Amino acid sequence: MKLAGYELAIHQGEYASVADDLEKAYRSDGDPTYVVNCACLLTMAWAVLGREAEAIALAADVQQRMEHAKLAPGMLSWRTEGLFAALLCSGQWEDCVRILTDALDQRPKIMQYLGGAAELALGVAYTYAGRADLAIDTLLGAQAQLEIRRSYYGPALACSALAFAYAQAGDVQESRNFLDLAAQEEQHVAWFTSWMAEFCVRMARRWLNDPGAKQKLIESAKEDISKGRTTTASISLFGATVHGTDEELALLAEVSSHRQGKMASVNRLVGEGSRKKDSKVLLQAASLAQELHLDAVESRCVVLALDMARERGDSQSARAAQHRLDRLVETLPVLPLMPRTIGPELTERERQVAKMASQGLSNKEVANRLQLSIRTVEGHLYQIFTKMGISSRSELEGSAQV
Structure with a gap:
């Protein structure tokens, strides 16, 4: 009964309310199956509570315990979803892609049933990384499979992610078409899956410059902060603060400082650098984003750094930012943010x-x-x-x- 209560809390997004109890159970000498089941749930909780690196390590430990004791925990799906969430939110989208493509290649019989869900997760990873072309192809395939089966996930997340991917690709009409489709779909899914769908919708509207999109991201972040969901709060704030106020940027930096991993550092540096108008800090964020191969995120950092360097007459930083931007223009179909000016006017x-x-x-x-x-x-x-x-x-x- 206790385990069922823990699972319900995780399903509803009430991670903070059960995380301490789950950690105590995981570190106890209790029944091995019960301990591993609690660890699976804890993986999902830590992924959203800002402890992404610990969630990734915990997922690996669960795998080792299962193999050593030949366990088959009933909560294993939460370990899988928690690992995906932790990797994706910390910017390690390429690891998500590797895990999912390996699964699709190595377990074709199982994937006849789960293929739609696996391709959906793969498409979401590509969307998060700003790889719009790969995301669109993958998500269209996932949407077709999920539409036929009307599975647990349903096509709502696929439509939402497609709306975001098409917005990134600069296809306004297709993005709006999928926003309309997403709005028609009902969702009866776990909190994190629902959050991903809503986040994709808000970001698609943000890219399309829809009024109100920024405020919805801010409101979502503040609700997550109140629930201890540091990871998702930080991500929403990052999406909302492209032209954020000093207060919003300070909140982004503060919340992101309570997360783990390189993406958390990117978010924190963007908040600090944008608020202080420090091009060098923003270029540090750009370097971290480049290490994660997050081109869209890197381009945002670079454009902000370029504008600020030009405003302050910092020719060295301006040259470094322009060099990065020249490279990114060749790879991104649409820049998420354009430089405000080509530089101060010459007399x-x-x-x-x-x-x-x-x-x-x-x-x-x-x-x-x-x-x-x-x-x-x-x-x-x-x-x-x-x-x-x-x-x-x-x-x-x-x-x-x-």
Whole structure:
């Protein structure tokens, strides 16, 4: 009976109310099957309560105990879902992809029944990572299978994730079509699955610049904070604070500081760097996002860093950010955030100097043509390079400001 009560709490998203009891049971010397069942539930709880790294380690321990004692715990599905949630939320989406593709390849008979759910999870992982093309293909297949079976998961999450993926791909009409389909689907699923569907809907609307999308993300985050669901609160706040207020950014940094893993660090650094307008902190966040191969997240960090570096005349950071952005533009179909400006405007005299310098004229030649001293030309070039975030004459060629 106690185990059933724990499972009900996990199903309803009341993780904090049972996490301590589950941890005590896991660390006890009780019946091995009961202990492992509690550990499976605890994996899911820790994944959402900001203890993602511990959840991943716990999932591995559960696997070892099962193999050693040849156990078949009834709560095993919670261990699987908890591991998926912990990996995905901590930014380790590639590990999710590896686990799911291995399962689809190695257990074809089981996947005839579970294939729709497994492909759905795979598509959600691609969506979270900003891999819209892979997400769309995978999710369309999952949606077809789930529609036929009307399984436990149902097609609601598939439609929601497709709406988000199409928004990332820049296909506004298809995104809105799937938002309409998602709204028609009823959900009778565990709290985390429901949260993922709602998050995808809110983020799709955020990408489509729908009014009210930001506020819904903020409200969701505040409710999660009140329930101790630090992981999901941090993720919602990250989605809401692209142009956040100082108060919202401070909350993002604070909540994210109570999570584990690289993605938590990305969220915290974005909150701190955006609030303090510190391009170097944002570039640190971009580097972590790059390590996780989260291109859309990296691009957000880079664009913010670029704008702030230009505003402050930090040419070194501006160059670093621009270099990253040039690479990301080649891989992302749509940037989630565009630079506000190509840089501070040049004065008329600075444009004259920049144009001549871009044509290969020396400082002395520019000075003679404009009847200026060489030192004055050097001063103009310093201001030009600083404003534009460049370091050489060759970078002037083709610039919109020149």
